[in-house]
Amino acid sequence: MTPGSIAMLENIRFDPGEAANDPALAEDLAALADVFVNDAFGAAHRAHASTEGVAHHLPALAGLLMEKELVALGGALQTPERPFTAIVGGAKVSDKIAMLDRLVSLVDTLIIGGGMAATFLAAQGHRVGASILEEDRMEYARGLLSGAHRGSAQVLAPTDVVVANAFSENAKTKLVSVDDIPDDWLVLDIGPRTADAYCRAVSASRTVLWNGPMGVFEWETFSGGTRKVAEAIADLHGTATTVTGGGSTSEAVSRLGLTSRISHDSTGGGATLAFIEGKVLPGVAALMDE
Numbered sequence: 230m231t232p233g234s235i236a237m238l239e240n241i242r243f244d245p246g247e248a249a250n251d252p253a254l255a256e257d258l259a260a261l262a263d264v265f266v267n268d269a270f271g272a273a274h275r276a277h278a279s280t281e282g283v284a285h286h287l288p289a290l291a292g293l294l295m296e297k298e299l300v301a302l303g304g305a306l307q308t309p310e311r312p313f314t315a316i317v318g319g320a321k322v323s324d325k326i327a328m329l330d331r332l333v334s335l336v337d338t339l340i341i342g343g344g345m346a347a348t349f350l351a352a353q354g355h356r357v358g359a360s361i362l363e364e365d366r367m368e369y370a371r372g373l374l375s376g377a378h379r380g381s382a383q384v385l386a387p388t389d390v391v392v393a394n395a396f397s398e399n400a401k402t403k404l405v406s407v408d409d410i411p412d413d414w415l416v417l418d419i420g421p422r423t424a425d426a427y428c429r430a431v432s433a434s435r436t437v438l439w440n441g442p443m444g445v446f447e448w449e450t451f452s453g454g455t456r457k458v459a460e461a462i463a464d465l466h467g468t469a470t471t472v473t474g475g476g477s478t479s480e481a482v483s484r485l486g487l488t489s490r491i492s493h494d495s496t497g498g499g500a501t502l503a504f505i506e507g508k509v510l511p512g513v514a515a516l517m518d519e
């Protein structure tokens with residue numbers, strides 16, 4: 230290579246030494262350069278040769294995107310302006326339990342939506358039909374709702390939902406109170422009364438963190454709750470700090486054309502989740518080591 234030139238390497242995940250954090254591969258990578266700048270926040274939760282190993286052989290610095298992510302996510306979690314509201318959705322409680330645990334001790338209001346809301350509704354004693362129900366998480370959900378695991382945070386769960394008679398874009402749908410979910414039907418979105426309550430909490434906030442859609446937003450019929458919440462967050466533009474994270478959440482925000490009205494739309498999925506959970510990100514820790 231000549232000074233001023235750029236070499237772009239093949240996707241390093243094709244090399245088995247990458248995920249194994251093979252010291253020989255890390256040394257080979259380090260031999261290519263004088264300085265290591267890591268801008269891959271999205272992979273920082275992996276202790277791989279190109280994210281962690283290489284950092285021990287060279288002066289290792291955070292890139293501009295890495296810095297932006299850490300400042301935005303760290304700021305929201307450590308020094309939030311209050312009221313601080315977190316919105317958590319997505320398919321499964323089990324994916325988000327560590328995040329819920331951390332957030333509930335930090336926020337003023339924790340909003341529950343998405344497929345995981347069914348487990349919370351069941352924990353409140355509602356029948357949830359054929360919805361995804363994680364029975365082994367019901368006790369946890371009950372504790373979160375009743376205050377056993379939370380400080381002073383208010384936890385909001387749906388009061389009305391859009392249900393469908395099949396997990397299909399073209400299924401029959403109904404809007405029902407959470408007291409009236411028919412047997413064999415599935416909860417696929419929050420209802421308008423719930424969305425309005427969630428939007429009111431969002432509108433009163435000075436910091437909002439959102440991970441996980443409110444429904445199966447990929448299908449128009451079940452996208453209403455996600456859209457309303459996304460719009461309420463975007464409407465805070467200029468008056469509050471808003472942070473979105475997670476592949477599907479970012480996709481929903483982007484489809485609605487709202488990304489530019491969010492203070493920080495994180496590029497990480499797993500990395501953002503790990504950061505919110507309070508885990509050490511090996512790719513970041515290695516930079517700090519040097």
Ligand SMILES: Nc1ncnc2c1ncn2[C@@H]1O[C@H](COP(=O)(O)OP(=O)(O)O)[C@@H](O)[C@H]1O
Pocket residue numbers: 318319320321324342343344345361416417418440441442443444445446447474475476477478479498
């Ligand atoms: N009520 C629901 N039933 C089934 N799946 C749902 C429901 N609500 C949301 N989802 C699905 O959850 C997925 C996103 O969840 P998740 O991966 O946790 O989000 P993110 O990628 O933003 O972290 C989406 O594909 C969405 O369709």
Ligand SMILES: O=C(OP(=O)(O)O)[C@H](O)COP(=O)(O)O
Pocket residue numbers: 271272275476496497498499500
């Ligand atoms: O796409 C990525 O992250 P994401 O799917 O968590 O957003 C990164 O490449 C890390 O993915 P990984 O979960 O395969 O390590």
